[in-house]
Amino acid sequence: MILSQNTFAQDTSIYDKNQVFDPLFMTHDGTEFRSANGAPGPKYWQNSVNYNIHATLDEKDTLINGNVTINYTNNSPDELKYLWLQLDQNLFNPDSRGAATTLVTGDRFDVKGYKKGGYHIQSATVIYKGKTYKIDPVITDTRMQLRLPFTVKPNGDKIDVKVQYSFSIPEYGADRMGRLYTKNGVVYQLAQWYPRMCVYDAVKGWNTLPYMGLGEFYCDYGDFDYYVTVPADMIVAGSGDLQNAEQVLTRTEIKRLAEASKSDSTVFIVKENEIGDKSTRPAEKGMLTWHFKMHNSRDVSWTASKAFIWDAARINFPSGRKGISMAVYPIESKGYDAYGRATQYLKQSIEFYSKTYFEYPWNSAVAVAGVALGMEYPGIIFCSYRIGKANLWHDITHEIGHNWFPMIVGSNERRYMWMDEGMNTFINGYASNAFHHGEYGDTTNRSILGMARTMMRAKDPLMTPPESMSLRDYGQYYSKTAVGLNILRNSVIGPDRFDYAFKTYIDRWAFKHPQPNDFFRTMNDAAGEDLNWFWKEWFYETWKLDQSVKSVKYVDDNAANGALITIENLQQMALPVTLQITEENGNRNELKLPVEVWQRDSEWTFKYNSTSPITSVVLDPHDELPDINRKNNTWKSK
Numbered sequence: 001m002i003l004s005q006n007t008f009a010q011d012t013s014i015y016d017k018n019q020v021f022d023p024l025f026m027t028h029d030g031t032e033f034r035s036a037n038g039a040p041g042p043k044y045w046q047n048s049v050n051y052n053i054h055a056t057l058d059e060k061d062t063l064i065n066g067n068v069t070i071n072y073t074n075n076s077p078d079e080l081k082y083l084w085l086q087l088d089q090n091l092f093n094p095d096s097r098g099a100a101t102t103l104v105t106g107d108r109f110d111v112k113g114y115k116k117g118g119y120h121i122q123s124a125t126v127i128y129k130g131k132t133y134k135i136d137p138v139i140t141d142t143r144m145q146l147r148l149p150f151t152v153k154p155n156g157d158k159i160d161v162k163v164q165y166s167f168s169i170p171e172y173g174a175d176r177m178g179r180l181y182t183k184n185g186v187v188y189q190l191a192q193w194y195p196r197m198c199v200y201d202a203v204k205g206w207n208t209l210p211y212m213g214l215g216e217f218y219c220d221y222g223d224f225d226y227y228v229t230v231p232a233d234m235i236v237a238g239s240g241d242l243q244n245a246e247q248v249l250t251r252t253e254i255k256r257l258a259e260a261s262k263s264d265s266t267v268f269i270v271k272e273n274e275i276g277d278k279s280t281r282p283a284e285k286g287m288l289t290w291h292f293k294m295h296n297s298r299d300v301s302w303t304a305s306k307a308f309i310w311d312a313a314r315i316n317f318p319s320g321r322k323g324i325s326m327a328v329y330p331i332e333s334k335g336y337d338a339y340g341r342a343t344q345y346l347k348q349s350i351e352f353y354s355k356t357y358f359e360y361p362w363n364s365a366v367a368v369a370g371v372a373l374g375m376e377y378p379g380i381i382f383c384s385y386r387i388g389k390a391n392l393w394h395d396i397t398h399e400i401g402h403n404w405f406p407m408i409v410g411s412n413e414r415r416y417m418w419m420d421e422g423m424n425t426f427i428n429g430y431a432s433n434a435f436h437h438g439e440y441g442d443t444t445n446r447s448i449l450g451m452a453r454t455m456m457r458a459k460d461p462l463m464t465p466p467e468s469m470s471l472r473d474y475g476q477y478y479s480k481t482a483v484g485l486n487i488l489r490n491s492v493i494g495p496d497r498f499d500y501a502f503k504t505y506i507d508r509w510a511f512k513h514p515q516p517n518d519f520f521r522t523m524n525d526a527a528g529e530d531l532n533w534f535w536k537e538w539f540y541e542t543w544k545l546d547q548s549v550k551s552v553k554y555v556d557d558n559a560a561n562g563a564l565i566t567i568e569n570l571q572q573m574a575l576p577v578t579l580q581i582t583e584e585n586g587n588r589n590e591l592k593l594p595v596e597v598w599q600r601d602s603e604w605t606f607k608y609n610s611t612s613p614i615t616s617v618v619l620d621p622h623d624e625l626p627d628i629n630r631k632n633n634t635w636k637s638k
């Protein structure tokens with residue numbers, strides 16, 4: 001029978017310890033910009049950018065007409081001869097690179113054959129030291145270069161950029177924005193709706209990777225002051241704080257909002273039977289301008305519709321500050337099993353993440369039911385109007401979780417998708433555990449066996465940029481990262497050390513731009529453990545894990561003298577070992593061995609103080625590790 005166990009096992013190990021414990025991995029020194037301990041260095045800088053935006057929704061022609069004034073501050077040590085802006089709407093131009101690289105069968109981030117997409121840039125001007133210059137923009141796909149007839153000086157020099165633009169609102173905006181036709185009117189979800197600055201940083205200079213669909217965004221921080229003008233019969237919800245409630249809301253709505261801001265249970269602002277009712281709007285005809293402000297954000301988005309039910313409740317922050325959680329949704333999404341609980345899902349997610357990781361810095365948040373399946377923006381999330389119950393909870397807690405990664409911890413999503421999707425999926429698991437006595441279950445570790453199956457076929461490591469990730473593998477940015485962080489937390493360094501280091505990372509990099517190494521170095525430094533072996537195998541490689549029990553022998557052939565147990569690492573990935581050992585006399589013990597046993601070789605023998613013959617040895621008894629062959633995890637005596 002012992003032999004028959006071995007027939008399942010791979011005979012020879014492919015493990016090479018020097019690949020895992022690689023002395024050449026991450027060996028460069030820290031710099032004055034990014035310290036060796038993973039913190040921003042003494043000379044860390046980033047540029048800042050404030051936006052003033054005016055936009056009008058032209059419903060008849062399905063257009064946005066806008067103008068944006070950007071106050072840009074160059075805090076870099078470099079002179080800037082030119083500026084780069086992001087023109088995300090150009091993805092929806094049928095000639096875009098994103099369209100060219102979409103599979104014939106289409107995909108989720110497709111332009112879906114929209115023929116009128118893309119920005120029309122009417123004018124671009126810059127104002128520098130009191131003088132205005134008209135610039136001929138150089139537009140390449142989703143980027144726009146403004147070549148300046150002067151240089152912006154280093155260390156705090158300022159320049160204003162003004163752009164007049166319009167674009168046709170796609171119906172399906174790569175699952176990130178668009179239009180939804182409902183019984184009582186169109187739900188417009190507006191995002192990537194104004195030209196915005198590319199990030200100039202100390203790592204790449206100007207970050208000009210094009211927007212092609214899957215790879216998301218990278219933006220600098222600043223203050224937003226924006227005005228959206230829409231038909232008077234519409235309700236608008238947006239990122240940040242509404243500035244002119246008296247002009248755009250009725251007395252009743254203002255009263256109900258004040259009530260909601262003192263209530264932990266949900267209060268209706270616009271009820272189902274009030275949709276389309278003239279009494280809900282302060283003006284019957286023409287247009288109304290809604291004015292919002294948001295402080296220290298990387299983006300703003302908004303929604304408008306005459307089909308909205310609107311409800312809200314108070315958010316309680318750890319500091320004692322209060323905020324407001326809201327949901328707007330069409331009648332198709334109403335009810336307790338659907339968006340009737342959206343405000344509570346949002347409120348309780350924000351309260352959990354604020355308490356556990358970092359206090360939400362803004363005052364309001366809103367969940368919008370519309371065409372996008374799930375998309376995040378600061379203070380506003382777009383979720384599918386079609387879902388409810390557990391699916392809606394998971395969608396809302398995920399999209400608002402992105403307000404921590406990458407809206408607060410401002411990583412570069414276009415290059416490192418695992419840094420936002422994966423860290424967010426990781427914290428979502430704990431939010432789900434905490435929600436309403438675990439109503440929607442424990443999701444921190446549910447995917448481990450599925451993860452092993454996925455890892456068996458994965459071709460691309462997590463460090464692969466989104467546009468070169470195989471489309472069937474991009475789910476790994478979410479699941480493999482989250483599973484990896486859970487293994488690190490629960491099976492490698494323990495919750496206390498992990499949580500302290502993870503929170504240190506958030507505190508250090510809130511409203512800044514961390515790189516992968518800043519995360520790896522902070523975790524190493526704050527947890528006090530050289531985890532480079534883990535970073536390499538989990539993020540840079542597609543290695544697999546296969547631990548196995550090779551043999552059990554007794555000292556002098558007598559179980560009372562103790563047992564010599566030999567385990568083997570058959571694949572290239574190394575992780576710590578947990579064993580459950582059961583003896584004939586009923587003794588059962590659990591034993592943990594550190595990953596360092598694999599620093600020796602692919603095989604490790606240790607002494608176990610048995611008192612009677614061992615009946616079974618089980619590796620990874622709680623299914624914590626993505627072991628690809630669990631058949632060789634168990635040794636049995638007969």
Ligand SMILES: [Zn+2]
Pocket residue numbers: 398399402421424
């Ligand atoms: Zn996400």
